[in-house]
Amino acid sequence: MLKNYQLPRTVYGTEEHAMFKKTVEEYFKNHVTPHRERWEEQGYCDKETWLKAGELGLLGITCDPKYGGMGLDFSFAAMLIEEQARFGAAAPGISMHSDIVIPYLEKHGSDFIKEKYLPGCCSGELIGSLGMTEPSTGSDVQAIKTFAEDKGDHWIVNGSKTFITIGYTADFCIVACKTDKNAGARGISLIILDAGMPGFTKGKPFKKLGLKTSDTCELFFEDVKVPKENLVGEIGMGFIHMMTELPRERLTIALSAIGSVRGALEHTIEYTQERKAFKQPICAFQNTQFEIAEVATQLEYHCAFVDRCTALLAEEKLTPELASMAKYHSSDMQCKMIDACLQLFGGYGFIWEYPIARYYGDARVQRIYGGTNEIMKLMISRSIYADFFQEMKAAKKHAQKQMAAAAN
Amino acid sequence: MTKYFTEEHDSFRQSFRSFLEKEVKPNIDQWEKDGQLPRDIYKKFGEMGYFGLNRPEEYGGLDLDLWYGVIFDEEIARMNSGGFGASIGAHPMLALTHITHEGTEEQKQNYLVPGILGTKVGCLAITEPSAGSDVQSVRTTAIRDGDEYVINGSKTFITNGVLSDFLVVVCKTDPDQKAKGISLFIIDRDTPGVSATFLDKLGWRASDTGEIAFDNVRIPASNMLGAEGQGFIYIMQHFVSERLAMAVGGYAASEYAIEVTLKYMNEREAFGRKINRFQVLRHRIAQLSAEIEMVKQFCYSLYARYAKGEYLVKEASMAKLLGTQLADKTMTQCLQMFGGYGYMEEYPLARMFRDTRLGQIGGGTSEILCEIIAKAMIDGRSYK
Numbered sequence: 001m002l003k004n005y006q007l008p009r010t011v012y013g014t015e016e017h018a019m020f021k022k023t024v025e026e027y028f029k030n031h032v033t034p035h036r037e038r039w040e041e042q043g044y045c046d047k048e049t050w051l052k053a054g055e056l057g058l059l060g061i062t063c064d065p066k067y068g069g070m071g072l073d074f075s076f077a078a079m080l081i082e083e084q085a086r087f088g089a090a091a092p093g094i095s096m097h098s099d100i101v102i103p104y105l106e107k108h109g110s111d112f113i114k115e116k117y118l119p120g121c122c123s124g125e126l127i128g129s130l131g132m133t134e135p136s137t138g139s140d141v142q143a144i145k146t147f148a149e150d151k152g153d154h155w156i157v158n159g160s161k162t163f164i165t166i167g168y169t170a171d172f173c174i175v176a177c178k179t180d181k182n183a184g185a186r187g188i189s190l191i192i193l194d195a196g197m198p199g200f201t202k203g204k205p206f207k208k209l210g211l212k213t214s215d216t217c218e219l220f221f222e223d224v225k226v227p228k229e230n231l232v233g234e235i236g237m238g239f240i241h242m243m244t245e246l247p248r249e250r251l252t253i254a255l256s257a258i259g260s261v262r263g264a265l266e267h268t269i270e271y272t273q274e275r276k277a278f279k280q281p282i283c284a285f286q287n288t289q290f291e292i293a294e295v296a297t298q299l300e301y302h303c304a305f306v307d308r309c310t311a312l313l314a315e316e317k318l319t320p321e322l323a324s325m326a327k328y329h330s331s332d333m334q335c336k337m338i339d340a341c342l343q344l345f346g347g348y349g350f351i352w353e354y355p356i357a358r359y360y361g362d363a364r365v366q367r368i369y370g371g372t373n374e375i376m377k378l379m380i381s382r383s384i385y386a387d388f389f390q391e392m393k394a395a396k397k398h399a400q401k402q403m404a405a406a407a408n
Numbered sequence: 409m410t411k412y413f414t415e416e417h418d419s420f421r422q423s424f425r426s427f428l429e430k431e432v433k434p435n436i437d438q439w440e441k442d443g444q445l446p447r448d449i450y451k452k453f454g455e456m457g458y459f460g461l462n463r464p465e466e467y468g469g470l471d472l473d474l475w476y477g478v479i480f481d482e483e484i485a486r487m488n489s490g491g492f493g494a495s496i497g498a499h500p501m502l503a504l505t506h507i508t509h510e511g512t513e514e515q516k517q518n519y520l521v522p523g524i525l526g527t528k529v530g531c532l533a534i535t536e537p538s539a540g541s542d543v544q545s546v547r548t549t550a551i552r553d554g555d556e557y558v559i560n561g562s563k564t565f566i567t568n569g570v571l572s573d574f575l576v577v578v579c580k581t582d583p584d585q586k587a588k589g590i591s592l593f594i595i596d597r598d599t600p601g602v603s604a605t606f607l608d609k610l611g612w613r614a615s616d617t618g619e620i621a622f623d624n625v626r627i628p629a630s631n632m633l634g635a636e637g638q639g640f641i642y643i644m645q646h647f648v649s650e651r652l653a654m655a656v657g658g659y660a661a662s663e664y665a666i667e668v669t670l671k672y673m674n675e676r677e678a679f680g681r682k683i684n685r686f687q688v689l690r691h692r693i694a695q696l697s698a699e700i701e702m703v704k705q706f707c708y709s710l711y712a713r714y715a716k717g718e719y720l721v722k723e724a725s726m727a728k729l730l731g732t733q734l735a736d737k738t739m740t741q742c743l744q745m746f747g748g749y750g751y752m753e754e755y756p757l758a759r760m761f762r763d764t765r766l767g768q769i770g771g772g773t774s775e776i777l778c779e780i781i782a783k784a785m786i787d788g789r790s791y792k
Contacts (some may be wrong), residue, residue: 207753
């Protein structure tokens with residue numbers, strides 16, 4: 001089964017993992033792949049597919065069984081993300097819903113919220129999205145403008161969000177709002193807005209370079225009246241809550257990167273054995289052999305790092321910095337390796353019917369969403385120099401104080 | 409410094425640019441959606457003489473120097489539609505080139521004259537499902553039968569392959585021979601037995617790319633283009649101009665991408681300042697601009713030599729290799745500057761990114777170009 005050039009994935013080592021993998025593969029083979037073309041046309045996937053995923057226990061994998069979840073550790077969720085990417089399936093957006101939205105509710109939500117939303121989330125009847133980015137603020141989350149005005153027993157929310165993954169099909173959105181305009185990061189809170197609340201409207205799914213079966217849209221809030229109990233976590237703590245969820249979000253992107261490279265590699269190996277040029281299969285050319293060797297090597301290297309991160313996350317020990325490294329490096333690798341694979345398909349690589357063209361289009365956004373790779377580097381370097389910059393700041397303050405004292 | 413462009417060239421550029429801004433730019437989004445160009449635009453190009461820039465006056469051409477062709481390619485790149493560029497370029501640069509150089513007087517009257525006018529559109533069909541870079545292995549056969557040839561086989565990835573009026577087709581007249589068994593033919597679209605279907609692509613959406621089947625297509629023997637068995641040589645000769653044009657397309661599209669990106673970087677703010685103030689982003693622009701300028705000047709120097717009649721197989725391969733690689737790199741990095749907007753169709757970079765990817769595939773893959781260069785450098789092949 002496992003080839004000599006493949007790393008044993010001990011993080012997925014149990015019997016249960018093997019069984020789970022089968023379920024996942026069958027789900028994508030039978031309930032996703034056959035609908036792909038139609039979903040690409042409409043720009044989103046069908047609700048039935050979500051319900052099927054819920055039925056098979058693929059939503060809320062880490063969620064507490066008392067809310068309908070599977071109560072498994074994160075490695076199962078990781079496996080699902082990887083396999084989905086391997087199939088090249090952009091929809092349904094299970095990872096956004098199940099590994100980002102559900103944990104927000106489960107970890108920070110009140111009992112009221114958990115009881116109201118989680119069972120539906122786990123069954124697929126309720127789909128959730130997360131609204132952080134705004135037209136004028138992407139990576140710079142503190143600068144958001146959507147405002148929730150306190151009206152005693154409710155909020156009035158005004159503003160807009162953009163690039164919201166599964167925002168169009170979602171039944172609710174966890175929206176990052178300013179609740180205090182003067183408090184900077186401490187003025188941000190998370191509030192659930194249900195689709196259908198008066199004043200909450202959605203834009204049409206964006207036309208995108210890739211991820212064509214997955215919907216991404218704008219959300220508009222105009223005097224939306226939201227009950228107080230829809231607050232997720234503590235008031236003013238939204239930014240902090242978001243920061244604590246970052247390691248998992250970033251790791252999901254890294255997992256998707258290695259999964260899609262695995263899928264692309266498998267397709268490419270097959271193609272290079274079938275396709276002939278100059279009377280030989282193209283895998284007989286040294287250039288092809290070296291390219292494939294490079295892709296396989298890069299993939300296993302990144303698997304090793306990502307697996308370590310998955311294990312750390314399951315123990316809740318993954319730091320944002322390590323997760324940023326995983327996200328940025330895996331997604332960079334993904335784009336480069338899929339580009340190399342596409343090249344081996346020659347003209348067919350440019351034809352949409354061939355899966356490699358889709359892997360290519362889908363890959364590009366991985367370096368952008370979940371914090372651009374530039375932001376990842378910023379996070380990593382900030383942590384490296386944190387002590388030094390703090391000392392510099394203290395020294396400057398000290399010097400200013402002395403100057404002031406001397407002047408007096 | 410050598411000056412390549414005269415005042416006449418510059419004023420041609422200005423008028424061509426305003427023509428494109430008026431007649432092309434406003435329609436690009438629609439054409440991208442349609443997956444094809446309307447006939448009308450070919451006629452407009454024809455009326456203005458743009459298909460005859462380098463063609464002899466006796467056939468309606470303007471007989472201008474090749475720098476006009478360079479300007480044509482550079483300005484087309486500013487339309488941000490690889491598909492438009494492909495379709496509007498494949499007609500004069502691929503199909504008409506062969507008719508001009510290999511055609512008989514009668515063929516020129518029938519295809520070159522209306523081709524320059526834009527009333528007849530052509531395509532060049534070389535690639536087959538199982539023979540892309542390996543041109544010698546084409547399997548489409550043309551077998552002599554009295555005064556006719558009977559064509560059987562199929563072609564794929566043919567720009568203008570579905571909607572053109574005539575096809576310049578590479579066939580084996582002697583299936584037992586390799587390169588020496590290859591001949592060219594002109595086939596009219598309405599000849600019985602010719603059928604074609606559209607291909608859905610990653611990019612180049614505005615151009616019709618076709619898969620073509622020839623099922624016992626009978627054409628008069630007089631439709632042979634050039635001499636029998638010489639087809640491979642003709643193709644190789646004209647590859648030089650196609651590859652140079654693709655190198656120009658590479659740097660010109662890159663220049664345009666930098667232009668729109670600089671504009672965006674001057675508008676977009678993050679963390680309280682314009683993003684063109686961040687050092688990493690500034691350095692990326694600096695690096696790309698330096699590389700673009702190098703490729704551009706290399707291409708200009710090659711055109712100057714090409715104009716003197718030098719045969720530049722190795723050099724044109726080098727230019728296309730680096731020019732198209734650079735375009736991929738530029739689009740990737742410029743898209744990144746746009747953040748989430750870069751991935752959205754509403755912004756220009758998404759299309760630039762997917763369109764540019766064909767550069768390293770069409771007209772000889774980067775791998776084939778490296779083969780050619782390696783043979784020249786290592787095996788002493790002269791390609792004369």
